[in-house]
Amino acid sequence: MKLLEYPDxxxxxxxxxxxxxxxxxxALDREGRVLLTVPGGKTPAPMFDVLCGVDLDWSRVDVMLSDERWVPEVxxxxxxxxxxxxxxxxxxxxARYLPLYAKAEEPEKVLAELEVCIAEALPISILVLGMGADMHTASLFPGADGLDAALADDAPVLVPIRSSHVEDIRVSLSARVMNGAISKHLLITGEAKRAALDRARGQGAEQAPVAAILDDTMVHWAP
Structure with a gap:
């Protein structure tokens, strides 16, 4: 892990x-297509506003979320x-968007279909993640139903996640798939998340899921 600090x-x-x-x-100079994986939430939105205007061959870029709530796109x-x-x-x-949601009451009914397109696009060229003050990343929450499956060495591409601490069922990329990314970035802001990151470095992934992806990750922090 390498930490970069910014004034704001x-x-x-x-x-x-x-x-x-x-x-x-x-990556586009090396490959015919590349896969960019990004987080949801408010933290990356200003970065998206800058990135969307960059002049590159977006028609050869696949974009995918690291995790998604099991709710319709609207x-x-x-x-x-x-x-x-x-x-x-x-x-x-x-860019081509690869969804993590399809119309079904529960993700288990359609995960196999969603995984087909994603598997064809792997490995991830560039992975961008966020982290919560509880040390979760993507939708890998401490104590969640599905966390063990998501952390397994032989984990599938997508894992359904259920937790009493979040309102919706989630679908998340597994740690195995995220760690297969060629380049990994973690964006965090505020003193609480900086302290959480420091705690996570001394804990196992079961207690601090973000620890599962910190190796070779560039962490970007601003107060």
């Missing part, structure tokens, strides 16, 4: 967007809604 979140968003643009350009809590409104616009509108 605006500088973090601009620097990370520029870093991702350079990595995407380099739902106010949908991570997909945010990505479509803030990242898949401007030049980045030409």
């Amino acid at each position: 979140y605006e500088m973090l968003a601009i620097d990370v967007a520029n870093t991702l643009a350079g990595e995407l350009t380099a 739902h106010v809590r949908s991570n997909t809604k945010l990505v479509r409104e803030r990242l898949l616009v401007g030049r980045a509108a030409k």
Whole structure:
């Protein structure tokens, strides 16, 4: 893990967007298609606003979330809604989006179908993640039903996650798939999350799921 500190979140968003643009350009020089995986939530939105205007061949970029709430794309809590409104616009509108949600009451009924398109696009070229103050990343929450499956060495691509601490059923990439990324970035803000990161480095992934993906990860922090 390497930690980069920024004076404020605006500088973090601009620097990370520029870093991702350079990595995407380099990956496109090597590969016919590349896979960019991003988090939901409010933290990455300003970075999306910068990245979507970068001049590169977005038609050869696949975009996917690291995790998703099991709600329709138009739902106010949908991570997909945010990505479509803030990242898949401007030049980045030409990118292909790989969904983690399909119309079904429970994810187990359609996960196999969703995994087919994702498996064809793997490995992840560039992975961007967030982290909560509880040390979760993607939808890998401490104590959640599905966490053990998501942390297993032979984990599937997608894992349903259920937790009493969150409102919706989640679908998350497994740690195995996330750690297969060529480049990994973690975005965190605030003193509480910085302290949580420090705690996570001394704990196992069962107690601090973010610890499962910290090896070789570039952590970007702003107060």
